[in-house]
Amino acid sequence: MTSGIGEAFSGAGRPLLVACLVAGDPDERTSLDLMREAENCGADIIELVMPYSDPVADGPVMQKAMQRALGAGTTPDTLFSLIRDFRAGSKTPILVLTYANIVVQRGIETFYREAALAGADGIAVADVPLEESDPFCRAARGEGVDPVLFVSQTTSRERLERIVSGAGGFLYLVAVLGVTGARERIDPRVIGHIRAVKAASALPVVPGFGIGTAGQVRELVRAGADGVIVGSAIVREIERTLGEPFAMKEAVGGKVRELASALR
Amino acid sequence: MTDPSRFGVYGGRFVPETLMAALEELEQGFRTIVPGNEFREEMKYYLHEYAGRKTPLTFCRNVSRDFGCRVYLKREDLLHSGAHKLNNALGQALLAKFMGKHRLIAETGAGQHGVATAIAGAVLGMQVDVYMGEEDIRRQGLNVSRMKMLGARVLPVSSGSRTLKDAINEALRDWVTNVATTHYLIGSVVGPHPFPTMVRDFQTVIGNETRDQVMEKEGRLPDAIVACVGGGSNAIGIFTPFLGEDTRLFGAEAGGEGPEGRHGATLCRGRPGVLHGTYTYLIQDAFGQILESHSISAGLDYPGVGPEHSFLRDSGRVSYHPVTDREALDAFLYLSRSEGIIPALESAHAVSLAEKVASGLEKDDVLVINLSGRGDKDVAQVASMTGDLL
Numbered sequence: 172m173t174s175g176i177g178e179a180f181s182g183a184g185r186p187l188l189v190a191c192l193v194a195g196d197p198d199e200r201t202s203l204d205l206m207r208e209a210e211n212c213g214a215d216i217i218e219l220v221m222p223y224s225d226p227v228a229d230g231p232v233m234q235k236a237m238q239r240a241l242g243a244g245t246t247p248d249t250l251f252s253l254i255r256d257f258r259a260g261s262k263t264p265i266l267v268l269t270y271a272n273i274v275v276q277r278g279i280e281t282f283y284r285e286a287a288l289a290g291a292d293g294i295a296v297a298d299v300p301l302e303e304s305d306p307f308c309r310a311a312r313g314e315g316v317d318p319v320l321f322v323s324q325t326t327s328r329e330r331l332e333r334i335v336s337g338a339g340g341f342l343y344l345v346a347v348l349g350v351t352g353a354r355e356r357i358d359p360r361v362i363g364h365i366r367a368v369k370a371a372s373a374l375p376v377v378p379g380f381g382i383g384t385a386g387q388v389r390e391l392v393r394a395g396a397d398g399v400i401v402g403s404a405i406v407r408e409i410e411r412t413l414g415e416p417f418a419m420k421e422a423v424g425g426k427v428r429e430l431a432s433a434l435r
Numbered sequence: 436m437t438d439p440s441r442f443g444v445y446g447g448r449f450v451p452e453t454l455m456a457a458l459e460e461l462e463q464g465f466r467t468i469v470p471g472n473e474f475r476e477e478m479k480y481y482l483h484e485y486a487g488r489k490t491p492l493t494f495c496r497n498v499s500r501d502f503g504c505r506v507y508l509k510r511e512d513l514l515h516s517g518a519h520k521l522n523n524a525l526g527q528a529l530l531a532k533f534m535g536k537h538r539l540i541a542e543t544g545a546g547q548h549g550v551a552t553a554i555a556g557a558v559l560g561m562q563v564d565v566y567m568g569e570e571d572i573r574r575q576g577l578n579v580s581r582m583k584m585l586g587a588r589v590l591p592v593s594s595g596s597r598t599l600k601d602a603i604n605e606a607l608r609d610w611v612t613n614v615a616t617t618h619y620l621i622g623s624v625v626g627p628h629p630f631p632t633m634v635r636d637f638q639t640v641i642g643n644e645t646r647d648q649v650m651e652k653e654g655r656l657p658d659a660i661v662a663c664v665g666g667g668s669n670a671i672g673i674f675t676p677f678l679g680e681d682t683r684l685f686g687a688e689a690g691g692e693g694p695e696g697r698h699g700a701t702l703c704r705g706r707p708g709v710l711h712g713t714y715t716y717l718i719q720d721a722f723g724q725i726l727e728s729h730s731i732s733a734g735l736d737y738p739g740v741g742p743e744h745s746f747l748r749d750s751g752r753v754s755y756h757p758v759t760d761r762e763a764l765d766a767f768l769y770l771s772r773s774e775g776i777i778p779a780l781e782s783a784h785a786v787s788l789a790e791k792v793a794s795g796l797e798k799d800d801v802l803v804i805n806l807s808g809r810g811d812k813d814v815a816q817v818a819s820m821t822g823d824l825l
Contacts, residue, residue, distance in 0.1 A: 223723070223724065224595065224724040224725045225595070225600065225601075225604050225710060225711070225725050226604075227450075227451065227604050227607040227608060227611075227711075228451040228608075228611070230608075231594070234594055234595075238595075241724060246722045247722060270709075271449045271709040272708045272709040272710060272717075272719070272723040272725075273722065273723045275708055275709055275714075275723065276708055276719070276721070276722060276723030277722075277723070297451055298449045298450055298451055298709070298712070299449060300448060300449075300450060300451070300452050300454075300455045301452075301455075302440070302447075302448050302455070303447055303448060303449055320452075321451065321452040321453075322452060323451075323452045323453040324453075325452075325453055325454075325455070325456035325457070325614060326452060326455070326456070327456065330455070334452075345451070345452065345453055347612075348453060348611065348612055348613075348614060348615075349453075349608070349611055349612035350608045350611060350612070
């Protein structure tokens with residue numbers, strides 16, 4: 172069975188832009204508008220983050236966005252209702268990203284079922300490595316949702332093989348040693364890392380973390396990336412325009428357009 | 436086959452993929468280096484010659500009279516640095532050095548673990564960076580100065596609640612970034628595997644000594660042992676050698692403002708979930724967002740707890756009870772005046788619970804309280820709280 176995410180990669184004939192937003196940032200209604208704006212401006216997949224109070228894989232921009240969203244009352248119910256509303260008018264795949272405790276408290280199977288019913292295509296859990304992934308991946312496959320797993324520069328060859336065999340949708344290649352947040356330049360080791368992971372995997376290989384400009388997107392695509400994930404650089408535009416809804420939509424749309432242009 | 440990363444259903448390794456290699460390397464080092472002769476000789480030198488082990492097991496005449504049983508204090512307050520934290524800091528720092536790391540990072544709440552890590556870094560010649568919440572830096576000026584004098588950098592954490600929980604988040608983020616050169620010297624039996632097991636093993640020296648000392652003095656094992664539990668390292672340290680015995684074991688949690696108020700009584704009032712790499716009891720809302728804890732003592736002010744304590748709670752082997760801020764303060768003053776020993780506010784929780792435990796014991800029964808640290812760091816705080824009452 173090919174998933175929405177799998178079809179998007181195989182059908183596009185070009186690398187894809189995964190645009191990341193935090194559910195409920197700065198509030199539920201604006202969040203939905205921004206998802207639609209990102210899609211209209213060229214996002215091929217929307218990564219929607221369910222915020223968590225203690226996001227250890229995230230840098231300051233995403234941390235603040237999660238605090239804004241939680242302050243606005245975001246819960247998994249908000250997340251699922253955003254996905255449902257977005258899905259009502261769009262086929263663009265949605266990847267949910269969150270942290271283990273959010274899923275565990277909902278009940279692992281319940282969370283995946285609700286996400287699938289709402290229309291999510293994949294789920295990635297930032298603090299669930301291979302060793303803890305069994306119940307999560309099983310729930311994902313049971314509901315027909317892709318279990319997106321992470322690989323990093325510190326992942327051994329033997330682990331990589333096991334991750335590849337457990338993962339679905341695409342491989343999320345962590346492009347920095349560190350947390351999320353746009354960097355000045357791409358870590359030169361990432362270029363070789365992308366090649367090595369691609370050689371070991373039939374799944375699309377998509378770098379994320381630290382990517383923020385069209386130039387960086389082109390550099391990664393030249394290295395063989397099947398797409399790129401951009402979060403903080405987009406979310407920063409929300410932070411910059413808080414309280415100005417029109418400017419916010421414009422700023423987010425503009426950033427997505429700039430990144431998307433590098434892939435066409 | 437039992438999973439070495441678990442205590443029953445608790446524990447595990449819930450960390451970003453980037454950290455897995457570091458955890459595997461650490462586990463490898465822990466399994467191969469720590470049991471080796473060279474490490475053990477070095478550790479013996481640092482614990483005995485340098486840190487002042489073994490610490491006394493003091494028979495307390497006045498407390499025994501008041502409590503109506505034979506009460507001993509295990510004197511971790513007399514360890515160099517003033518608390519049990521140094522046992523673990525020396526162990527991990529030495530292991531990190533054997534593993535070729537030259538930088539240590541640590542989180543600290545009250546500052547005791549930060550001070551212990553700064554001491555270990557100074558004596559072993561390693562660079563030390565300590566993450567500390569801005570709120571805690573404000574509350575714990577004395578220990579901030581101690582860390583700086585010992586050559587450590589204190590890095591303020593301004594995210595989240597700006598306390599211990601956020602300092603751990605920031606230390607984990609640092610470790611993800613500097614994983615090749617840096618060891619994260621976690622301060623309690625919390626975090627992802629192998630930390631809860633490793634920290635327990637470095638703290639079990641407390642229980643091993645207690646066992647020998649009480650056998651020597653009483654010719655038998657104690658009837659009850661009481662320790663305070665924040666993350667739970669001093670408690671695990673003294674409990675471990677007695678888990679297979681008949682000795683009754685009690686953990687004192689931070690009851691904070693009482694049954695209706697804010698607290699840090701994770702095991703008594705929390706629910707299992709995932710935080711800081713481990714599955715354990717947590718203080719959290721219905722959706723899994725971690726809530727701020729509260730305690731009069733910064734060292735117990737943590738919304739999680741070591742996963743082995745979660746297991747011991749469920750199995751019933753250890754009985755955990757909340758002790759309120761008020762009760763801890765009373766016990767702080769009581770021990771100061773009855774025995775001339777000013778306990779850390781954390782340890783005062785154990786003293787308070789011990790009084791309740793003692794009410795169910797006979798005159799000849801033996802009760803051991805783990806006095807995990809001394810109270811110098813808390814003197815200014817207690818003075819400002821008690822004011823004219825003193």
